[in-house]
Structures are given as C-alpha cells and as structure tokens.
Amino acid sequence: MSLYEKEITNWFKKNQRDLPWRKTDVWGVLVSEIMLQQTPVARVLPVYTEWMKRWPTPRDMAKASGGDVITAWGRLGYPRRALRLLECAKVISSDYNNRIPETEMELRKLPGIGEYTAAAIVAFAFKERSLVLDINIRRLFARAIDGVEVPTSSINKSERKDRAALIPTRNPHLWAAATMELGALICTAAKPKCELCPIANQCRWRSLDYPKSDAPKRTQSWNGTDRQCRGIIVQALRENKTVSKKELSKLWSLQPQFEKALVSLEKDGLITSPKKSYYSLPH
Secondary structure (H helix, E strand, C coil), X not given: CCCCHHHHHHHHHXXXXXXXXXXXXXXXXXXXXXXXXXXXXXXXXXHHHHHHHHCCCHHHHHCCCHHHHHHHHCCCCCCHHHHHHHHHHHHHHHHCCCCCCCCHHHHCCCCCCCHHHHHHHHHHCCCCCCCCCCHHHHHHHHHHHHCCCCCCCCCCHHHHHHHHCXXXXXXXXXXXXXXXXXXXXXXXXXXXXXXXXCCHHHCHHHHCCCCCCCCCCCCCCCCCCHHHHHHHHHHHHHHCCCEEHHHHHCCCCCHHHXXXXXXXXXXXXXXXXXXXXXXXXXX
C-alpha cells in the first residue's frame, strides 16, 4: 500500500461530496473538467446541470452555435473554454463517431484538452492509472511530503516522478479523487483544517510548525481589468441579440480599454460584427 493511501481513501469514502460528474458518463466528466478549470465547484454546479440536460452527448452539442454555448456558459469566466468545448464536441462527433478517446495521447489531440485534463478524464471517466496533479493535490503533497506551504508555480520533472510513485496499483482513480478532495476541502490554501486531516500526524509541514512560504502571494483583482471589461461586453450580448458599438461603449468609461476589449473579443471568436458598428455573439 502506498504512502497515506489507507488514511486518505478511507477519509474520502466517508466525506466525499455528492457531485453530479461523479455519477455520469465520459462526456459528463470531460465537460466538468473544462468547466472546473480556475472555477469553484459552487459556481459550476448550476451551469453544468443545465448544460448536460441540453447537450447530453458530444453530437448534441456539435449542432450548437458559438452564441448558444457562450450564452449557456453564463458567468463561469474565461468563455473561450466554451468555444473550445464546442470545437471538442465537433471533433468527437465527426472523427470519433461520438465516442471519446480513452488514452491520454489521443485525448490531448482534442481542442482544449491539455495535460491535466487528459489525465483527469483517464482517471475519473475510465478509472485507469494517470498522474492527476491539480493545485489541490499539489498543495496537499507539498505540505505533507515536502514540508512547504505552497508548491512551485509550475510542475517539474522531479515532482512528476515523486507523485507518480505514490499512485497505488489498485483503484488509482480513487486515489486521484481522494487526494483532490482532501486538498479542496481540508488542506486549503488559506486556513487549512488540520484538526480534520486524516494524515495530520504524518504531515511534515505541520511538524515543522507551518513555515511560511517565501513566494509572493498571488492576488487577483477584478475591478477595472481587461477581463472585467470583456465580461461586461459579452454579458450585454448574451442579453441582446445585437448591440451597437455606441451603446456598448456606455458600459465602460475608459474608451481605449473598451476598444482593446472589442478587438480581443473579436479575435478570440467570442463576438462578431454582423454589420458595421453592431456586435453580436457568433452564430
């Protein structure tokens, strides 16, 4: 049995959240993994539920328009993910006869599927062995094994090798889900609940009296950012079929930033200009 396996998996069996993508098919897992990128579970749940009712298979979604998926995406953020998911559905429908590939190598050929997402699909949808390293798992192991508060900004070769060695032979998918859940619910970035952690007595970071990281804290500001400006424009187009540039410009006070946002949104395929000085979501 691998290090911590019994303690963490037993904890998971008793404490795991009842999440819809844990009781779905491969497509449902793929959709959830795209939605959960940089987005909390609480925000994903209502959008995911409606999405799967509307597009239960890749073939169903492949028939949708860009505007359809951007509207359904709502306020999840990073709406380019919605377009990538649409592209992915089209490829699965046309090239794979509506069946999602089962290997990481094949999965990574799909639009919007990177290293982490491919590994997660292999683990959670196909219940096969893969190295799943999201930020929650990385933080858990950085603390428990390395004795540091936060992991490095990017995964290196040594970390991959060390964490791969921890994956148990039996039920590797359970290990991936359990370590992710423990990191998300207990070994949180701020105010970890060490008193509830099943491996607290084996945690190196705790034994060293919780040394603080020297890495600068990442702060995310929303107000006044390009992201906020882009989001306001896209939301206006979700609510209205077409909007004039003049009307859109009233939504943002800094005109150079507004112009920049329009250009970038059109370049990313998130909005289109069907006629001069008017904008809409893609058809």
